[in-house]
Amino acid sequence: xxxxxxxxxxxxxxxxxxxxxxxxxxxxxxxxxxxxxxxxxxxxxxxxxxxxxxxxxxxxxxxxxxxxxxxxxxxxxxxxxxxxxxxxxxxxxxxxxxxxxxxxxxxxxxxxxxxxxxxxxxxxxxxxxxxxxxxxxxxxxxxxxxxxxxxxxxxxxxxxxxxxxxxxxxxxxxxxxxxxxxxxxxx
Amino acid sequence: xxxxxxxxxxxxxxxxxxxxxxxxxxxxxxxxxxxxxxxxxxxxxxxxxxxxxxxxxxxxxxxxxxxxxxxxxxxxxxxxxxxxxxxxxxxxxxxxxxxxxxxxxxxxxxxxxxxxxxxxxxxxxxxxxxxxxxxxxxxxxxxxxxxxxxxxxxxxxxxxxxxxxxxxxxxxxxxxxxxx
Numbered sequence: 001x002x003x004x005x006x007x008x009x010x011x012x013x014x015x016x017x018x019x020x021x022x023x024x025x026x027x028x029x030x031x032x033x034x035x036x037x038x039x040x041x042x043x044x045x046x047x048x049x050x051x052x053x054x055x056x057x058x059x060x061x062x063x064x065x066x067x068x069x070x071x072x073x074x075x076x077x078x079x080x081x082x083x084x085x086x087x088x089x090x091x092x093x094x095x096x097x098x099x100x101x102x103x104x105x106x107x108x109x110x111x112x113x114x115x116x117x118x119x120x121x122x123x124x125x126x127x128x129x130x131x132x133x134x135x136x137x138x139x140x141x142x143x144x145x146x147x148x149x150x151x152x153x154x155x156x157x158x159x160x161x162x163x164x165x166x167x168x169x170x171x172x173x174x175x176x177x178x179x180x181x182x183x184x185x186x187x
Numbered sequence: 188x189x190x191x192x193x194x195x196x197x198x199x200x201x202x203x204x205x206x207x208x209x210x211x212x213x214x215x216x217x218x219x220x221x222x223x224x225x226x227x228x229x230x231x232x233x234x235x236x237x238x239x240x241x242x243x244x245x246x247x248x249x250x251x252x253x254x255x256x257x258x259x260x261x262x263x264x265x266x267x268x269x270x271x272x273x274x275x276x277x278x279x280x281x282x283x284x285x286x287x288x289x290x291x292x293x294x295x296x297x298x299x300x301x302x303x304x305x306x307x308x309x310x311x312x313x314x315x316x317x318x319x320x321x322x323x324x325x326x327x328x329x330x331x332x333x334x335x336x337x338x339x340x341x342x343x344x345x346x347x348x349x350x351x352x353x354x355x356x357x358x359x360x361x362x363x364x365x366x367x
Contacts (some may be wrong), residue, residue, distance in 0.1 A: 001367035023199035030217035036254060036325055036364040038285075069254065071287040071323045104289055141289050141323055176285030176302075178325045180254045180364055 002028035004061050004183070033183035035060065039072075043173045045163040051088040051126060056179040057158035062092065063150035065186040068101065070142040070159055073174040083169035086162040089123045091146055092155025099123040101144030126162075137174075147186065157181050189215030190334075191248050191363070220363040222247060224339075230353045232343040238273035238306050242353060244338040245361045249277065250330035252366035255286075257322040257339060257359035262352045263312035269344030270351045272307045274324055277335025279304040284326035290318060308344045312351060322359070327366060337361050 005025040010016060035058035043054055060066060068089060076083040085105075091097040101123055123146050146157060159179045163171045194212050197203060222245035230242055247253060261270055276282040284303040301307055303326055312318055326337060339359050343351045 002365060018201075018205060020199060020201040023201075023203075024196075026213055027194050027199050027216075030220060031363065031365055034254075034362060034364040036252060036366050038325060038366065069256075069323065071285070073285075073287070139287050139289065141287060141321065178254075178285065180325065182362070 002032040004029055004032040006061065034181065036178055036180040039173060039175050039177040041175050043161065044170050045161055046170045048163050051086055051160040051162040054159055054161050054173060056177065057156050058179065058181050059154060059156055060148070060181060060183070062148045062153050062155050064183050065145060065147045066157060067182040067184050068142065068144040068146060068157065070179040072140040072177040073137060074140065075137045075172050077169040077171070083171050084164040085140070085171050086126050086164035087140070088126050088160045089144060089146065090158045090160050091123055091148060092152050093149045094124040096149035097123065097146060099144060099146035101127065101142060103127065103140050103142050105138060105140040189219040191216050191219035221360065223358060223360045226353065226355050226357040229355050230341065232270065232341055232351045234342050235345040236342055238271040238340040238342045240341055242339045242341045243357070243359045244336040245359065246334065246336050247328065247361055249328045249333045249335065251363050252325060252327045253337065253361040254364050255322070255324040255326055255337060255359060255361050257357070259320040259322070259357040260354040261312055261318045261320060262354065263314050263349055265349035266311070266314050268312050268349035268351050269308060269310040270312060271342045271344045273305060273340040274303045275338040275340050276303055276326055276328060277332050278329045281329035282326060284324055286322060286324035288320055288322050290320050310344060317354065
């Protein structure tokens with residue numbers, strides 16, 4: 001499947017040969033600049049400490065800026081508490097990659113509008129949606145951006161999750177949740 | 188407007204000619220990968236049935252995955268009226284995907300998640316102001332048909348015989364993405 005391949009100025013100057021690699025990159029790069037990853041099975045979180053991989057991850061080139069969109073359906077396990085969801089947009093270079101992520105979360109009985117992070121390095125940090133009602137579904141729409149350091153040359157953008165809880169209830173993220181990223185020009 | 192057409196490997200190997208047809212596709216495909224449908228005039232719904240009115244549509248190619256995004260403005264004439272949405276794809280049996288809907292306004296209308304090609308029912312649209320909804324979905328289309336429409340259908344979910352109006356300016360986009 002298509003992988004983004006940067007095209008250098010030397011490859012497209014007047015005297016450069018029109019190679020298979022050049023033509024393939026010109027054909028595939030527009031498609032390879034946007035990726036989506038879909039959660040294919042339900043994930044149950046009982047870990048109230050550290051976010052863990054969710055199965056939603058895309059491979060992207062470093063040194064570029066990305067728009068991030070995601071939708072996550074989640075539910076608490078029930079009982080009398082008020083468990084919540086902990087999310088983190090994870091990139092390959094947690095020190096040098098920067099970005100911000102916003103989340104709009106809503107359940108069937110009340111409104112949660114939660115700002116996940118607006119500061120530099122808002123990515124790669126935990127953000128919370130809590131509390132939420134037990135036993136009801138709620139959804140999260142996520143918008144953000146990430147500016148990746150040039151190293152590594154090929155990295156990942158992933159959405160990780162965990163339980164954020166006031167009691168012992170688990171949180172389930174449902175299959176059908178998705179993460180989409182688009183390479184964009186920041187200039 | 189440009190239509191997306193796959194370019195086979197045999198057309199981009201080192202010995203293949205640089206034809207006008209190839210250059211046309213290389214020029215147009217990046218544009219044709221993204222589509223937008225715009226609601227040009229207010230749509231009024233008063234049928235309390237399944238979502239059966241095509242509101243907006245975009246033409247896409249089969250065998251690809253799309254991220255669908257829409258923003259909708261909705262009003263209700265009287266309290267108690269609701270609205271139904273359905274994201275319809277060319278092959279409801281074999282196309283797969285999930286649709287999310289969030290109401291941006293402050294009224295406590297439920298948000299939705301459901302499969303595509305299924306009605307989403309929203310009760311009690313607030314009458315005091317225009318209600319905004321955002322929809323995000325990903326859709327993976329079966330290879331057959333080779334081309335078809337992704338459509339957003341709507342109708343009234345009615346408790347009190349009130350009309351529900353979807354206002355002009357609403358739009359939907361479908362962006363081809365790599366799901367591998």
